[in-house]
Structures are given as structure tokens and as C-alpha cells.
Amino acid sequence: MRVLFVVSSNPFSKDYTTIFNLVKELVKRGEVIIFFTGNGAYYTIRPETEELNKLGARLLYCAHSAHQRGIKETLPFFESSSTYNLSRIMLECQKVLSFN
Amino acid sequence: MADRELDIRGEVCPFTFVKSKLVLEQMELGQVLRVVLDYPPSVENVPKSMREEGQEVLAINKLDNNTWEILIRKAK
Numbered sequence: 001m002r003v004l005f006v007v008s009s010n011p012f013s014k015d016y017t018t019i020f021n022l023v024k025e026l027v028k029r030g031e032v033i034i035f036f037t038g039n040g041a042y043y044t045i046r047p048e049t050e051e052l053n054k055l056g057a058r059l060l061y062c063a064h065s066a067h068q069r070g071i072k073e074t075l076p077f078f079e080s081s082s083t084y085n086l087s088r089i090m091l092e093c094q095k096v097l098s099f100n
Numbered sequence: 101m102a103d104r105e106l107d108i109r110g111e112v113c114p115f116t117f118v119k120s121k122l123v124l125e126q127m128e129l130g131q132v133l134r135v136v137l138d139y140p141p142s143v144e145n146v147p148k149s150m151r152e153e154g155q156e157v158l159a160i161n162k163l164d165n166n167t168w169e170i171l172i173r174k175a176k
Binding site (some may be wrong): 055061062064066067080081082083084085088 | 112113114115118139140141142143144148149152
């Protein structure tokens with residue numbers, strides 16, 4: 001099973017604990033991809049986010065959202081991506097969970 | 101030498117990729133599209149998405165301080 005999280009909420013706000021706990025369980029059942037967009041792009045400069053990567057989730061971010069927010073360099077465990085790429089990934093996943 | 105040119109300076113994601121893809125779809129296999137853009141995130145992601153689509157990215161060249169060209173051969 002492939003599960004996609006789309007996260008556009010502010011880092012470590014109301015959603016983070018839920019996201020973390022869901023990822024921890026879902027990685028046991030298949031692939032987990034998290035796509036950070038909008039204000040979620042701010043996760044890309046927060047070292048704490050590495051724990052999601054260490055759980056086994058693949059961390060992507062919208063390069064446009066990051067650029068708009070003046071983020072010049074992201075942490076190494078994030079992959080640059082785009083909303084076009086997001087639309088393709090959505091087609092390949094069984095479940096899409098959105099946190100905004 | 102490109103068969104077609106697409107100047108999308110001033111455009112941002114995701115239109116940079118969508119417009120490139122639409123033009124490429126009108127071209128023949130083996131033809132080369134030259135895309136000119138000025139948006140850094142797109143310089144990174146347009147080639148990446150094109151490769152994922154099975155197209156051949158021939159070159160990514162910086163033309164001046166804020167302008168790039170991407171040469172894409174239609175392979176699929």
C-alpha cells in the first residue's frame with residue numbers, strides 16, 4: 001500500500017503529532033510519502049522533521065512554495081518537487097491524507 | 101538547434117511544466133524543444149518531471165544571471 005500525506009499546515013502545529021503517529025504505523029504496511037506545500041514548506045528548514053524520514057517516510061516539498069517563502073536551502077533529507085509531480089504521485093497512491 | 105522554442109519567462113510552477121508538456125505533445129518524436137525560463141524552482145523541477153515522463157533532457161544551460169534554457173528531445 002502507498003499512502004500520500006499532503007501537508008500545508010504550519011510546522012509542528014496542530015497536525016504534527018497525528019502525522020507522526022500515522023506515519024509510524026503506516027510505514028509498517030507499505031510506502032509513505034509526505035508532500036509539504038504552502039506553509040508546510042517551512043518544515044524543510046526544521047531539523048526536527050528528520051524523525052519522519054528516519055521512520056522511513058519519503059519527504060518531498062513544493063519548490064515553488066519554498067521559493068515564495070524565501071527558503072534558499074532545504075535540509076538534505078528533503079526532495080525538491082512540484083505540484084505537477086504531486087498530481088502524478090496522487091494517481092499512484094491508494095490513500096491521500098491532507099493536513100491543512 | 102531546437103525545432104521549437106518556448107519562452108516562459110515570468111511563469112512559475114506548475115505552469116512552467118504544464119506549458120512545456122503541452123508544446124512537446126504537439127511535436128514529432130525526436131524533435132527538440134528549447135524552453136527559456138527565469139524561475140529557479142522550475143529549472144530544477146521541469147527537467148526532473150520531463151525525465152519522469154520519459155523525455156530526454158539534453159541540456160540545462162544558464163544564459164545569464166536569471167535566465168536558463170532547457171533542451172528537451174521528445175522521446176516518447
